[in-house]
């Protein structure tokens with residue numbers, strides 16, 4: 418049961434990230450703007466990312482050195498992604514900013530995972 422919840426939450430985290438960042442990447446580089454219909458999908462993805470991310474964080478059994486510092490930097494960039502998505506009003510610059518922050522957050526998340534495994 419534990420494994421089921423843990424893997425399920427990891428899946429939810431990754432699946433909603435794929436939807437949010439994939440959708441915004443597609444909007445920035447293929448279409449040029451975010452379709453109106455994507456906003457409700459993005460809100461759903463943000464909610465799922467928050468729930469699964471909080472679960473992942475609270476279910477960690479130990480925090481290696483420097484983990485909290487990198488996690489704090491990740492959360493600041495995540496706040497930029499969420500706020501910029503919610504406040505998006507048609508500017509390409511906003512989409513570019515989200516794509517850049519998203520790429521850095523993915524790198525930091527990989528680093529957090531690595532820190533936890535070694």
Ligand code: HEM
Pocket residue numbers: 427430431434466467469470471473474475477495498519522523526527529530531533
């Ligand atoms: C756009 C926003 C976010 C992106 C792109 C992102 C990306 C990722 C990725 C790629 C992983 C690695 C998944 C894995 O190893 O299973 C991860 C893990 C994690 N995420 Fe996020 N995340 C985001 C938001 C959040 C938020 C809001 C929280 C907390 C409230 C959070 C907390 C965590 C935690 C605790 C882990 C586990 C890291 C570890 O292995 O120690 N994430 N995230």
